[in-house]
Amino acid sequence: MRILVVGAGALGGYFGACLARSGRDVDFLVRPARAELLRERGLRVRDLDGSVASTPVSTVTADRLGADYDLVVLAVKSYALDAAIKDLAPAVGPRTVVVPFLNGMRHVEVLVERFGADRVYGGVGLVQARLGEEGEVERVGDLAELVYGPLCDTPVQPLERVHAALDGAGFAATATGEILRRMWEKWVFLATMGACTCLMRGPIGPINRAPGGAEFTSAMTAEAVAIATAAGHAPGEKFMDWARSVISDPRSDASPTLYWDLTHGNPVEADHIVGDLVRRARELGVPAPLFSLAHTHLSVYSATRDA
Template sequence: MRILVVGAGAVGGYFGARLVQAGRDVDFLVRPARAALLREHGLVLRTIAGETERIPVRAVTVSELAPEYDVVLLAVKSYGLEGAVDDLAGAVGPRTVVVPFLNGMRHLGVLTDRFGEERVYGGVSMVMTRLGASGEIVEVGRMGELIYGPLGDAPVVEPDLVHKALDGAGFTARTAQDIRQEMWDKWVFLASLGAVTCLMRAPIGRVNRAPGGPEFSAGMFAEAMAVATASGFPPSERIRTLADRIINDTERDTSTSMYWDLTHDNPVEGEHIVGDLVARGRALGVPTPLFSLAHTHLSVYSAGREA
């Protein structure tokens, strides 16, 4: 199975590197400047244990693509989605599936409109990594899991073949029976944690130690649950238990990559993670006053960066 990883950032770079180390046939689609660096230095991974790994990888650019891949792993930030879809189109052949690992749900429509439902899977990634200043991938916690599954009943590449391509590479890989439910579960949790920490500009423990903090955090999660339930995907018991433990926590400095980006003057995925939840709530008649406030806050921040 030939695998193309679109993006060599904190998510795609991490899982792609592990697949390479497991002996899989992997190319990385990147920009020319990044390709030159990867060809010379490989992917650099700094582990949570403080070790530095250098993994030789094959980097390709758009002009070098051919429709010869079986699986395309799409791991870019949501604000780069449209450009990435245009770039990877040349890799999609009659027996290719695109497996995206973006947060939220809006990207599924973009991908199915472009490639057809039979060539698109849903996907969830769970990993604690960041991209360092020199392009290295930095582990900040011990977590690595990919969850995936077809959107329709007749994918051009069967789930067992996709699973065989991704399994046994040093991280957990599993096929979901209902990938949309898995995606909604992660979205509800991530959007709530991200909206709370970004709006309050503090990790969740500090927020919940403040007067009114626990009620604010619980209210944010309740809004997300209400939108998910009205959309036909009520959060699972597993994600509600996780939220009870993390979103109500008063001790740990837990946050999200969106909070990291916000506090380091980086672009944020406010529209895809928070704005889309607000829009769906509005369309379904579900009030989301706290999420709407967080969306406004993130929008003002983004406008300031672009000014």
């Protein structure tokens, strides 16, 4: 199966490097400058022990794409989605399936409208990594898993074939028939962690130790769960037991990428992770004052950063 990885950032770079090292037929769709860097140095991944592995990878730019890929792994930030779709569209043929690993849910609607439900999977990417100053992928935790599944009963590539292409490449690969539930669960967790840490400007532990902090993180969690439940995607009990234990932990120094980007002056996925949740809450008539506040806060940051 021919695989096109769109985006060689933290998520796409890490999982794409694993696929390339395992001998899969993988091309990376990147900008010309990134393609040149990857040709010169390979795709570099810094592991938890500080060691750096450089993997030679095949790159392609948008002007040289053809519709001869079976699987497109889409791993870009949400604010780059429109440009990525424009670039990757020539690669999507009649037997190509696009598997996005973005946060939130808005991108699914956009991709289905553009390519059709039979050529789009749902996906959840879980990796503790970030992109270093010199373009290398830096692992900051052990978590590394891709979860994926079709959005309709008749996908152009069956789940068994997609799973065979992604499994056994050095990370956990999970095929599921309940991908929408898994995506909503991640969204509830990530949005709650992101809104809490960005509003309070600190990791989750110090927030919970502060006066009123535990009540705040609990209320934020309740809002997210209420929105997901009203949308018909109530998180599972087992998942929420785990999520609440993380979000309420007073000893944890955990914080999501949204907080990292905010505190390092980077663009943030405010609209996709927090804003879209607020929009759905309003449409469903679910009160979400804390998430609305977080969205306003992040929107002000984005406006002043771009000014």
